[in-house]
Amino acid sequence: MKMTKGERTFQIFDVILLTIVILITVYPIWYIFIISITDVSAGSTSQIVLLPGELTLDSYKAVFQNEQFVNGFLVSAIRVGAGVGLTLLFCSMLSYTLIQPHFIGRSTINVLVVVAMFVSGGMIPFFLVVRSFGLVNNIWGLIIPFAYDSYGVILMRNYFKGIPPSLQESARIDGANEFQIFSRIILPTSVPILATMTLFWAVWFWNDYIYASFLVTKKQLFPVQLVLLQVINNVSNASLMSKLSARGVQIRANGESMKMAAIMLSIVPILIVYPFLQKYFVHGITLGSVKE
Amino acid sequence: MTKPRPRAARPPIRWERQWMLLLMAVPGVLTLLLFNYGPMFGTVVAFQNFKIANGFFGSEFVGLANFRRLFDDPMMPLVIRNTLGLSLLKLLLGFPLPILFALLLNEIRSIRYKRVVQTVSYLPHFVSWLIVIGMFQKLLAVEDGVVNRMLVSFGMDKINFMVQPWFMWPFAILSDMWKETGWNAIIYLAALTSINMDLYEAATVDGAGRFKQLLHVTLPGIRPTIVILLILAVPGVVSSNVDQMWVLGNLAVRDVTEVIDTYVLRTGIGSTQYSLAAAAGLVKSVISVILLVTVNTISKKMGEEGVY
Numbered sequence: 001m002k003m004t005k006g007e008r009t010f011q012i013f014d015v016i017l018l019t020i021v022i023l024i025t026v027y028p029i030w031y032i033f034i035i036s037i038t039d040v041s042a043g044s045t046s047q048i049v050l051l052p053g054e055l056t057l058d059s060y061k062a063v064f065q066n067e068q069f070v071n072g073f074l075v076s077a078i079r080v081g082a083g084v085g086l087t088l089l090f091c092s093m094l095s096y097t098l099i100q101p102h103f104i105g106r107s108t109i110n111v112l113v114v115v116a117m118f119v120s121g122g123m124i125p126f127f128l129v130v131r132s133f134g135l136v137n138n139i140w141g142l143i144i145p146f147a148y149d150s151y152g153v154i155l156m157r158n159y160f161k162g163i164p165p166s167l168q169e170s171a172r173i174d175g176a177n178e179f180q181i182f183s184r185i186i187l188p189t190s191v192p193i194l195a196t197m198t199l200f201w202a203v204w205f206w207n208d209y210i211y212a213s214f215l216v217t218k219k220q221l222f223p224v225q226l227v228l229l230q231v232i233n234n235v236s237n238a239s240l241m242s243k244l245s246a247r248g249v250q251i252r253a254n255g256e257s258m259k260m261a262a263i264m265l266s267i268v269p270i271l272i273v274y275p276f277l278q279k280y281f282v283h284g285i286t287l288g289s290v291k292e
Numbered sequence: 293m294t295k296p297r298p299r300a301a302r303p304p305i306r307w308e309r310q311w312m313l314l315l316m317a318v319p320g321v322l323t324l325l326l327f328n329y330g331p332m333f334g335t336v337v338a339f340q341n342f343k344i345a346n347g348f349f350g351s352e353f354v355g356l357a358n359f360r361r362l363f364d365d366p367m368m369p370l371v372i373r374n375t376l377g378l379s380l381l382k383l384l385l386g387f388p389l390p391i392l393f394a395l396l397l398n399e400i401r402s403i404r405y406k407r408v409v410q411t412v413s414y415l416p417h418f419v420s421w422l423i424v425i426g427m428f429q430k431l432l433a434v435e436d437g438v439v440n441r442m443l444v445s446f447g448m449d450k451i452n453f454m455v456q457p458w459f460m461w462p463f464a465i466l467s468d469m470w471k472e473t474g475w476n477a478i479i480y481l482a483a484l485t486s487i488n489m490d491l492y493e494a495a496t497v498d499g500a501g502r503f504k505q506l507l508h509v510t511l512p513g514i515r516p517t518i519v520i521l522l523i524l525a526v527p528g529v530v531s532s533n534v535d536q537m538w539v540l541g542n543l544a545v546r547d548v549t550e551v552i553d554t555y556v557l558r559t560g561i562g563s564t565q566y567s568l569a570a571a572a573g574l575v576k577s578v579i580s581v582i583l584l585v586t587v588n589t590i591s592k593k594m595g596e597e598g599v600y
Contacts, residue, residue: 007502010502011401015400017396018405021413024470025412025413025415025474028470031430035430090319091320093316093317093319097313097316102310104310104314105313109321112324112329118584120577121335121573122574123556124573125332125333125334126327126330127560128334128342128566129331145326148323153320177309178309178312178316208420210538229422229539232425233539256430259426266420267419274415275411
């Protein structure tokens, strides 16, 4: 199709406008990145706008030599791994039972799932319930109470419904039990939705600091976001710095550049998984938004 | 070999299958009941003088005393103003932006460029609010932030942005746009691609230009999506993003950043006034459900779709 002159002008205008939007989106992240790799001992970071100064990875080394951060990354990794694993298992099995027309619990559970999407007890009662199970200051307290998600159950249920039921029927006739049908037929054909939910939940578990801030008070159980919350909310990073110098490490970094390196490191896991899962999630979420 | 059974239209599931299904539902349902429905019943603490030592069942009931205390709190008017003011402004300014972004992106001819823009625009959604604010703090830093250096080079004074009360609301709204516009546009983009192309051709034949097509084909095509997202957004006006406001709310600016959720965290967890905080949380939940039902009903009355 040939473009008219007006259309061509609009195209150019549109491309320029969106390019500006993209630059605004990327710039803050880029700025943090270039500060994190600049050698602060060679001069201050106060000249940096678009390009880094003299390069060094010392800020990153400093983060990795800081026990709080290393421990935080470890706790977060455990939380994401166990959290996503359990949530996927619990919610996908539940969703499978909800597409079985003859399952006796189906309509009751359906109502429970939908109501929980719109009504919540609030943070304080949630805290008190978690506490009464002895899960406060417990790594499992960061995982198990979050291993269920109504939104995810509904998205998966809708996806599973779209798989031809004849596949299940023929497996039943061949003598497969329900769990086998679920694990050998439903799961392998549902990669897009499973990938979507994996991304969402992984990001949620990795990024949460609000719930973590009242579920754990012991520093050994702080996820990395909680360590960062202390650092970002504190104007001075005296405690971090004193730890560094106490170890006698000669490092060309300061509290600020270290903070930037820690920020970058906390985004890296997302940057790594994101491109792989991206092709699925657009499809995954729009699918769920289609009303039955 | 056994004879294949004749297939009924929908063979009823036998008992061993029912058991297996129940077993598969149990972990999810149990978590749902304990940690989603449990807290709903735990809301009784809002009507108690709750003491950890006495527990849910042993604490004394005090009727509506907590709610009275809540509304006597001199902080309350500010909290209500901040919550509603911020949310309404976010809704008003932030809601149309993804639609505009989706429309502009949809017009791009180059598929490759379109994909690049989309990929980049989702990215901030996956970064936590804490990190987002940490990044902007650095950009706006007094000593060496790029923004203040610019101010100085224009001959202006440096501004310590993050402790300025006047700066908090614009910052909260703009950073919200920065983070979520691309992500919120996904659903509109999907809706745009599902509009029947024949409609555009028919409009062209009828002599409609690009703008008229936008007005009479594109916008009506995504109207149901807009309505649904609006219904889902309205109950959120009492929430106002705890992740964001919790990090923004340092002592210098708390009068303009304290919203219901941060108030709940501070009074409940911070100063262990569980019952008072739970009362605040309950008021919020009730308003949010009422709003949802109201908006949904209005929408259905006006002939649009509802969310339930």
